[in-house]
Amino acid sequence: xxxxxxxxxxxxxxxxxxxxxxxxxxxxxxxxxxxxxxxxxxxxxxxxxxxxxxxxxxxxxxxxxxxxxxxxxxxxxxxxxxxxxxxxxxxxxxxxxxxxxxxxxxxxxxxxxxxxxxxxxxxxxxxxxxxxxxxxxxxxxxxxxxxxxxxxxxxxxxxxxxxxxxxxxxxxxxxxxxxxxxxxxxxxxxxxxxxxxxxxxxxxxxxxxxxxxxxxxxxxxxxxxxxxxxxxxxxxxxxxxxxxxxxxxxxxxxxxxxxxxxxxxxxxxxxxxxxx
Amino acid sequence: xxxxxxxxxxxxxxxxxxxxxxxxxxxxxxxxxxxxxxxxxxxxxxxxxxxxxxxxxxxxxxxxxxxxxxxxxxxxxxxxxxxxxxxxxxxxxxxxxxxxxxxxxxxxxxxxxxxxxxxxxxxxxxxxxxxxxxxxxxxxxxxxxxxxxxxxxxxxxxxxxxxxxxxxxxxxxxxxxxxxxxxxxxxxxxxxxxxxxxxxxxxxxxxxxxxxxxxxxxxxxxxxxxxxxxxxxxxxxxxxxxxxxxxxxxxxxxxxxxxxxxxxxxxxxxxx
Ligand SMILES: Nc1ncnc2c1ncn2[C@@H]1O[C@H](COP(=O)(O)OP(=O)(O)OP(=O)(O)O)[C@@H](O)[C@H]1O
Ligand SMILES: [Mg+2]
Numbered sequence: 001x002x003x004x005x006x007x008x009x010x011x012x013x014x015x016x017x018x019x020x021x022x023x024x025x026x027x028x029x030x031x032x033x034x035x036x037x038x039x040x041x042x043x044x045x046x047x048x049x050x051x052x053x054x055x056x057x058x059x060x061x062x063x064x065x066x067x068x069x070x071x072x073x074x075x076x077x078x079x080x081x082x083x084x085x086x087x088x089x090x091x092x093x094x095x096x097x098x099x100x101x102x103x104x105x106x107x108x109x110x111x112x113x114x115x116x117x118x119x120x121x122x123x124x125x126x127x128x129x130x131x132x133x134x135x136x137x138x139x140x141x142x143x144x145x146x147x148x149x150x151x152x153x154x155x156x157x158x159x160x161x162x163x164x165x166x167x168x169x170x171x172x173x174x175x176x177x178x179x180x181x182x183x184x185x186x187x188x189x190x191x192x193x194x195x196x197x198x199x200x201x202x203x204x205x206x207x208x209x210x211x212x213x214x215x216x217x218x219x220x221x222x223x224x225x226x227x228x229x230x231x232x233x234x235x236x237x238x239x240x241x242x243x244x245x246x247x248x249x250x251x252x253x254x255x256x257x258x259x260x261x262x263x264x265x266x267x268x269x270x271x272x273x274x275x276x
Numbered sequence: 277x278x279x280x281x282x283x284x285x286x287x288x289x290x291x292x293x294x295x296x297x298x299x300x301x302x303x304x305x306x307x308x309x310x311x312x313x314x315x316x317x318x319x320x321x322x323x324x325x326x327x328x329x330x331x332x333x334x335x336x337x338x339x340x341x342x343x344x345x346x347x348x349x350x351x352x353x354x355x356x357x358x359x360x361x362x363x364x365x366x367x368x369x370x371x372x373x374x375x376x377x378x379x380x381x382x383x384x385x386x387x388x389x390x391x392x393x394x395x396x397x398x399x400x401x402x403x404x405x406x407x408x409x410x411x412x413x414x415x416x417x418x419x420x421x422x423x424x425x426x427x428x429x430x431x432x433x434x435x436x437x438x439x440x441x442x443x444x445x446x447x448x449x450x451x452x453x454x455x456x457x458x459x460x461x462x463x464x465x466x467x468x469x470x471x472x473x474x475x476x477x478x479x480x481x482x483x484x485x486x487x488x489x490x491x492x493x494x495x496x497x498x499x500x501x502x503x504x505x506x507x508x509x510x511x512x513x514x515x516x517x518x519x520x521x522x523x524x525x526x527x528x529x530x531x532x533x534x535x536x537x538x539x540x541x542x543x544x545x546x547x548x
Contacts, residue, residue: 139541139545
């Protein structure tokens with residue numbers, strides 16, 4: 001169970017204040033959707049949580065202990081881009097994490113271990129809807145497929161915290177629905193806390209247990225650099241959504257089951273919510 | 277239609293490819309026949325027949341004194357030096373370049389030094405090398421290494437530094453250590469570029485080789501050219517130059533093919 005705590009966190013790049021006095025408590029197993037205008041510092045906040053950058057001031061704690069100074073396997077990430085390795089095939093990308101973890105010298109697994117891993121990786125690839133593309137290189141995949149590959153690659157490590165930076169931005173509505181289901185299922189099944197940046201409010205409210213809006217409190221252009229972003233809105237989804245439990249609303253409905261444009265893409269059945 | 281959008285038929289493209297070579301040969305033949313018509317003893321642009329005789333003498337007739345086939349022994353000695361020099365340079369570039377690229381310690385320690393060393397004009401060092409290492413093979417190989425290694429190191433370090441930071445962080449979240457990041461993330465992506473930079477350094481490497489051989493050697497392509505220069509033997513120099521060019525061009529082509537075969541993804545990336 002992993003809780004994240006941010007206490008009075010500031011992040012400055014030179015003279016520019018990006019994040020200003022931000023405090024946030026993220027309960028274990030929550031699914032926080034982070035929204036906000038472009039350039040307000042959402043990616044920067046994820047980088048802080050990842051340990052890729054250090055806060056200029058303030059503390060970040062993971063389960064009550066100070067966040068390690070560098071990224072590690074307990075925190076997985078899917079970036080906006082550059083998330084997969086161009087020199088590995090889809091299968092190679094998905095197998096990479098466990099291989100690195102088990103073979104600390106050669107970075108490759110062999111024999112029976114490799115066969116097991118291969119099976120698990122193929123299963124994961126099928127889960128994100130990339131079956132059949134195992135031997136392709138990322139350059140041969142579309143942007144949306146690369147994001148799904150990145151998700152599969154991160155999930156193979158069973159991270160305690162999963163940080164997602166606009167992971168589903170480039171997906172069409174049909175695949176987006178599928179991947180939302182996958183995301184929900186994985187979040188239900190695994191003890192993981194998710195922080196997801198998104199520009200899609202509907203996505204934020206469908207998946208999240210909590211929607212946090214980031215923004216500048218003062219917005220005069222001439223002082224844009226002097227005031228950073230902090231939390232402007234913090235909404236708990238009601239009725240509360242709990243990992244692994246059903247809610248009042250049957251959230252297992254396909255997102256947009258009542259939306260004819262999505263219907264046309266996902267299934268042939270109009271008018272009734274799909275069974276789950 | 278704009279010239280930049282011109283579509284060439286395959287036949288036209290092939291014809292254009294060969295045209296400059298054809299023009300070169302024709303120009304030579306014309307110049308040679310004009311000069312020979314004026315003075316049959318002219319040595320500057322020998323006729324094709326005398327060149328053929330010279331090739332036969334150098335490549336297919338044993339030398340009277342040593343019994344060697346000179347072209348082949350020359351080629352062998354030169355290629356050995358070249359391979360040793362380029363091999364050492366490539367290995368240095370790989371190890372030092374990757375270290376500079378990913379380890380802040382080595383970047384601080386070596387990056388300015390390597391940039392500085394790469395500015396030393398290698399040929400100016402040649403006398404020092406001959407004095408300190410003697411006239412044997414070592415000094416020739418050392419000249420090639422000094423001439424090409426610093427540039428290859430800088431190029432590779434740049435390539436490694438240019439890898440998106442996100443990739444490195446991603447590897448850290450996949451539990452990779454510094455060593456594993458070097459081995460599985462950085463090295464495979466640096467190697468295609470290393471081969472590319474090796475191709476670009478073939479020309480300079482030949483330059484340094486021939487310069488060293490011209491001054492002191494007892495065999496080698498450069499040695500031979502500068503030896504027969506005393507007798508104005510253009511009929512030997514021309515085929516030797518053509519042969520050196522051919523060797524360099526084949527190596528260039530071969531390395532590129534090797535890269536495509538070994539790293540198919542690098543071709544995909546380039547096409548994006
Ligand atoms: N390494 C850096 N050095 C200097 N400034 C930076 C750096 N990274 C980000 N910034 C600045 O921080 C601000 C926030 O950037 P960030 O990438 O976090 O925005 P974002 O909210 O993720 O935007 P988007 O929705 O477009 O992805 C920007 O104004 C950017 O110029
Ligand atoms: Mg961003």
